[in-house]
């Protein structure tokens with residue numbers, strides 16, 4: 001056990017170095033640059049353990065990872081915002097091709113206009129690309145989740161995106177417990193998944209297929225991803241035995257009798273967690289895994305605690321529909337007998353979540369049943 | 381080469397593939413896999429060849445093929461080669477196969493990036509001078525005067541063909557060469573040379589396309605030969621971006637370009653004035669090439 005002071009970005013890079021990587025391909029973008037630079041420094045000192053490829057675009061970075069993973073190699077890339085959007089075609093391709101790549105996305109608003117704050121719309125617009133998505137709330141979670149993501153991805157043969165907020169996490173220094181290489185090795189060995197490109201044996205991999213066959217592939221991918229929570233539990237058990245830390249798909253604190261809970265992903269969940277003791281009888285559900293969406297688990301937790309109202313912190317907005325986490329929750333609750341009300345708190349643009357906003361949204365309006373969605377600006 | 385001299389054992393293209401009769405691209409890949417095999421892995425981007433390769437579980441080639449999105453070939457090749465090295469298979473020859481669209485246009489950025497990094501694989505562009513898979517639309521490899529689905533009669537491709545070889549030479553890659561299906565020995569020699577060199581290698585293969593060019597399937601070789609003999613598509617190689625050498629020097633003065641153009645329906649709307657424009661362009665390019673060849677030695 002060794003506590004070290006590092007930023008979320010450094011935590012991600014160190015985890016990649018510890019996991020034993022064959023290939024890193026990346027392209028710089030604020031606020032992800034420290035990840036690329038930390039990995040390049042490992043390379044410069046001969047400590048990366050794999051190849052570092054300075055490519056000419058994010059699209060090339062993920063394409064390069066795809067090629068490497070198709071040979072059975074462990075590959076990594078990291079990006080943010082415009083970089084993630086620029087990769088879109090190949091993000092789809094990687095999940096269809098079932099290559100277990102791990103990619104970090106550091107949340108940042110997509111323009112226009114240019115903006116740097118941590119709107120989650122970049123990763124959430126990749127919702128339907130067939131990647132697993134896990135949102136981290138602090139640097140320790142980032143370090144641990146990158147390690148767990150490789151285990152999960154390689155077990156399910158599905159790529160996994162590890163997501164955290166720009167600046168609030170990427171640039172904030174925290175003392176975190178950094179596992180040494182040997183410890184990490186005990187948790188995850190070298191990649192053992194099957195290569196798709198096998199020299200000496202013919203194969204027409206990912207060539208044109210029929211709609212009928214594609215349907216079977218899509219079903220298989222979907223059903224495989226739905227196994228992620230169960231597989232995650234096994235992985236986490238192994239992880240906690242070695243590291244002494246444990247994670248959940250959704251993490252919650254709901255005081256007895258609390259009727260209102262916040263639902264948040266990423267650094268906003270840390271803000272709410274900090275504020276809870278000062279907020280009258282209110283709970284928190286931290287959404288860690290977003291894909292697959294833990295609809296069943298959310299319903300069980302809400303039902304078991306008789307929650308009457310969920311206030312969703314959405315640092316994003318799907319124009320014409322509203323905050324994305326709220327939409328997903330509402331659709332999950334449709335199957336619930338006495339579903340709680342859902343109120344959305346939209347902090348699109350990546351604006352900061354303040355204690356005052358939390359207090360203000362909890363003040364009941366003139367009509368007690370009001371669940372009108374609120375914009376961050378109106379809660380100041 | 382005589383038919384009985386062919387070493388059937390080294391053939392890697394199976395019969396029953398999906399190419400049109402007389403397809404230059406199919407022939408090109410037949411020659412290249414024979415020259416570079418058997419330990420070969422192909423990265424294949426969207427193109428006619430995505431169809432020619434067949435529908436799994438069938439395959440047209442006796443080696444692994446990894447399909448990839450249209451703009452990505454150059455980058456996927458980097459990953460495959462480096463991945464194979466990481467996995468203890470450094471000897472497998474990696475070939476990235478792309479059409480002219482996947483090379484000159486949408487794939488140019490990835491190609492340039494990989495060439496600049498001097499990635500250790502062979503990039504092969506089979507050039508049929510248009511987007512054939514999607515129905516003969518104009519690409520930046522389409523020559524001046526040709527009619528395409530996006531420049532239909534009475535329109536024609538107005539700009540000149542992009543000079544991809546100069547672009548590749550400007551990247552100072554260890555080896556680049558042109559080839560075409562009418563000269564299989566020349567092509568084979570270049571590929572075998574390329575195989576022995578490490579770093580980024582680029583082979584540009586002119587591949588006639590009977591339905592796209594408006595020619596008979598039996599005339600593919602004849603058309604390919606005319607392209608060389610009229611000076612429209614010279615055969616040469618470039619080492620390290622600076623050392624240019626002709627591998628076959630036709631006596632161009634005997635065959636006017638008109639003969640090459642007249643044999644293809646895509647040039648049917650070319651009048652004498654346009655033919656002259658293209659002839660002048662070809663003459664000019666030839667002189668520039670000769671200058672490079674002469675200063676190289």
Ligand SMILES: Cc1ncc(C[n+]2csc(CCOP(=O)(O)OP(=O)(O)O)c2C)c(N)n1
Nearest residue numbers: 426427428450479480481482510511512513
């Ligand atoms: C991003 C993207 N845009 C468009 C297409 C459609 N498309 C597939 S193949 C092709 C043309 C390929 O042309 P070329 O590279 O010259 O190969 P050819 O078909 O001539 O063999 C196009 C436009 C695609 N697959 N992906």
Ligand code: SF4
Nearest residue numbers: 399400403428512589
């Ligand atoms: S359209 Fe042309 S390039 Fe494509 S398969 Fe047919 S002949 Fe070959």
Ligand SMILES: [Mg+2]
Nearest residue numbers: 479480510512
């Ligand atoms: Mg073409």
